[in-house]
Every structure is written in structure tokens, then in C-alpha cells.
Amino acid sequence: MDKLSAVKMINFFEGLPNEKFKKLAEISHIKTFNKGELLFEADVHAHGFFAPITGRVKIFRTSPSGKEQILHIFGPGEAFGEVPVFEGGTFPAHGQAIEKCKALFFPRNDFEKMIKDDPDLAMKMMAMLSQRLRILVNKIDELSLKEAPSRVASYLLLLRSSQDSDTFKLDLPKGQIAFYLGTIQETLSRIFKRLTEDEIIEIDGKEITIIDRNRLETLANEGR
Numbered sequence: 001m002d003k004l005s006a007v008k009m010i011n012f013f014e015g016l017p018n019e020k021f022k023k024l025a026e027i028s029h030i031k032t033f034n035k036g037e038l039l040f041e042a043d044v045h046a047h048g049f050f051a052p053i054t055g056r057v058k059i060f061r062t063s064p065s066g067k068e069q070i071l072h073i074f075g076p077g078e079a080f081g082e083v084p085v086f087e088g089g090t091f092p093a094h095g096q097a098i099e100k101c102k103a104l105f106f107p108r109n110d111f112e113k114m115i116k117d118d119p120d121l122a123m124k125m126m127a128m129l130s131q132r133l134r135i136l137v138n139k140i141d142e143l144s145l146k147e148a149p150s151r152v153a154s155y156l157l158l159l160r161s162s163q164d165s166d167t168f169k170l171d172l173p174k175g176q177i178a179f180y181l182g183t184i185q186e187t188l189s190r191i192f193k194r195l196t197e198d199e200i201i202e203i204d205g206k207e208i209t210i211i212d213r214n215r216l217e218t219l220a221n222e223g224r
Helices: 003-009 018-027 082-087 108-117 119-145 148-163 174-180 185-197 213-221
Strands: 029-033 038-040 048-054 057-062 068-074 094-097 101-107 167-169 201-204 207-210
Touching: 003 018, 003 048, 003 101, 018 101, 018 108, 029 038, 048 082, 048 108, 068 174, 082 108, 101 108, 108 119, 148 185, 148 207, 148 213, 174 185, 185 201
Parallel strands: none
Antiparallel strands: 029 101, 038 094, 048 101, 057 068, 057 094, 167 207, 201 207
16 A cells, blocks of 8 residues: 555544645654554653554553553554654653554654644644544543443453454453453453353453343443
């Protein structure tokens, strides 16, 4: 895929005229990262932001004790790292490829100049940042207001919605899913076992089938 086609995939550039896409493609660079490679580290200068073309990237923090907390997973067409870029500050978390990843990189100085010269692009960025804030608020809700089984149920429903099927594959290893949901792998395994025994889901390796969506939705809404 060429840079122009990749830029047109990015969600918060949607609706821009073609000449803007061409300018964005001109300032961008394609970078390739191997599985496990860091795109950036927390607390280092934010020199630009990224948008995957292929593969996925996890954004995470690490506690002093070494525990990892996944904040979000970004895939093709989803930009990340833009907030600290515009603040002129540092990245607040680590970004790491969870599989081989090819990404567009937009240098801060070049993109900042485009924003100043293009009010339409600036409005698009504001809308995207507002959406990102809603995602963060929902994440806080999931982690602070719900018990672990409710968080797991919500996560399974989200996967079901994104893949538009009652049968779908887990998008991450179970250990990383546990980190993402703010729990540990042993707890996640116990919840999966309980959901299976209660005939709410079936598990076949990495494949999940939702048998009783109503009960799963009820569980997801507990604690609200």
C-alpha cells in the first residue's frame, strides 16, 4: 500500500479533500516494527505520532513493581500519540508492536505547520481527541466501577460487535487480555471456566462462541 492510500485509511482524516491527503502523505514516513519492538517509550519527547497500516500496537504503562497495564490497542487506520505531540511534551506511556507492524509516522514539526495553515484539519483533530476522551472515560468506568466478571463480559461483547459474529477469536493472548482488563491471567481463566460451566459461552482454543448473549449482557451491566 502506498502512503496516499494509507493516509486515506486514517479515521480522523476522513472527509478531507484529496489535496489535503496528498500533503499529509508528503510529510509522512512509513516505518516497520517487528513483534515486541517499541515505537516509543514513556517520558521521552513526543517527536511525532503514528497510525498503523498493518498490524497492531499496544499502549501500556509499567508500575514500579513491573506490572503491566494495557491502556489501549490500536490497529490499522487508528492514530495514536497525537496528544503529547501537540502539547510539545513527552509520551505518557509505551507503544509496542504486538505483531509485525507497518505504520505511518507524522513528524511533529511538519504536522503542526499543516494544522496552523488548515482550520478543517484542526477541527478534525478536535473531534478525534474528543472521541479519545470518551474512550478513556469508558475505560476508567470498566476498571473502577465493575467487578472482573463484568469487565470480561463487556470485553467479549466488544469483540463480538467488532467481528459481527457470535463466534470469534480472541484478539490477544490471555495474559495480555488480563492486563488490559486490570486483572491477572488466573482470574481470567476462572471467569472463562465459570462462563463455560454456566453455558453462557463455549471455548475452543482461542475461539469463543457466545451461547446466551442476554445473560452475558446482564453480567456486563452489573455494577453500573
